[in-house]
Amino acid sequence: MEKHITLPLTEELAKSLHAGDTVYLTGTIYTSRDAGHKRMCEALARGEELPFDPKDATIYYVGPTPAKPGQVIGSAGPTTSGRMDAYAPTMMSVGARGMIGKGARLPEVVDAMKKFSGVYFGAIGGAGALLAKCIKECELIAFEDLGAEALRKLYVEEMPLVVIIDSEGNNLYESGRKAYLQARDAK
C-alpha cells in the first residue's frame, strides 16, 4: 500500500503503518549513527536532556558526504541499522518512535517497537544521490566533532521509504521473501 505521511510520528500514525507499505515521508527528522547514539544514551544515563525533543521523533541512520557548494547535503543513504541495536530501545523509551535505516534488527529492538509503538523504515541502501534530493533543509545541531556522524536536523519531502518492521513486529524481510518464494514455487 502506498501512503504519504507527515511527521511527527504519533502513536496513532505509527499504528496505521504496516510492514510492506511504501511510504513517502515529509517532515523533520534527525540524523545519527553509532558514535552519536553512544553519546545520547550516555547523556540519558546521566539524566541529561538530548539535543532535540525525542517525543514522536524519527531518527535517520546516515552519515552523509560533505555538501558541495550549492547543495543542501551530500549523498545521504542509510547505514546498516544493526549497529544501533544496542541503543534503539533506550531511544524509543524516551519517545523516539521512528527509525530509518537498512538491514536486520535484533529481537530486543522489535520487542521495544511493540512496547513503544515504534516503526522501522527502510531507505534504499546505496541510493545516496537519490535520497539527498528529498532533503530540503539541513542544520547541524550537535556533536560537530563527529564529522559525518554529527547530529543533524533535516527537513525532508516525500522521502521514499518502505516499512520493514511495524509496531506489531511484522517484518518485511521475512514476509517479503516468503511471499516471493511461495509465488515462485507455485508456478
Added chain:
Amino acid sequence: MREIQVSAITDVVEKLCIEANNHLPGDVKCALESCRACEDGEIAKGVLDKIIENYNIADAENVPICQDTGMACVFLEIGQDVHLVGGDLREAVDEGVRRGYDKGYLRKSVVGDPVRRGNTGDNTPAMLYTEIVPGENVKITVGPKGFGSENMSAIRMFKPSAGLQGIKDFILETVENAGPNPCPPMVVGVGIGGTFDKAALLAKKALMRPLDSHHPDPFYAELEDEMLEKVNALGIGPQGFGGRTTAIGLNIETLPTHIAGMPCAININCHVTRHKSEVL
C-alpha cells in the same frame, strides 16, 4: 628503464577516487538493468528502478553514488622496468587519496586505530597493494570499498576433504547470513586457494573483475554461473524485501594451495561495486 614521477601517481589516484565514487562501471549498470527486466514483484521492481535512477543522478550531477565512499583500496601493477622517482610511493598514493576525498566532497570514513578509533580526517591511509609485473607501465586501480558489505564477508580454512561441496555451502551460508545488510543486490567475490591472506586478496580482486567476464578455467566459469543461480534462488531479493535478484554477479579467483588445505574467502560487495583504472 623508464622513470615515472610519483607525483604523477598522486594525480591519477586523486582523479580515480572521484571518478570511481561518482560513476558506476558500465558492466555493473548493465547487470542491474537486465536484472530489473527479469524481476516480477512490485517492491523489487521499485527498488531496482530507484537504484538505476540513483546512479543516473550521480552521473549527471557528478556526485557520489553512495554516501559510504569507502576505504580507498589502491592496486598498483608496477612494470619491472619502471623506476619511481621524486618521493615516497606510499606517501604519494595517500596524498592522492587525501586530495581526491577533499576535492570530490567524499566522506572521510577511516579511523586511525581499529580499537581506540578516531577519524583520520582525510580518508587515509589507502589500502595499498603493489605487484611487480613485466613491462614499463604502471596500472593504477582505485576500488572504494564500503563497509556495510565488507562487514558481511567471511573466510574459512577448509580441510581438502570438504571438497567442492564445502565451497558451495560456504558461499550460500555467507550470502544467507548477509541477508539484507549489505544492500542487495550484491556482488559476491570468491577467492579459493593460496594462503589465508592470499585467499582474502583473491576475493577482493574478484570484485574488481567485470561482471560479464568469466574465470578462464571452464570448471570455475561453470561454478560461477551455477552459484550465481543458487544465490538468486535464495529469494533475499533487492534490499532483502524478497525477489529474484539477490546478486548481480559472482566472480571466482583461484590460486594453487598447500596439500593440507583449501582456503576460501568470500568478499561481499553491494550494488555500488566501484572501481576505476588508468595506465601510466
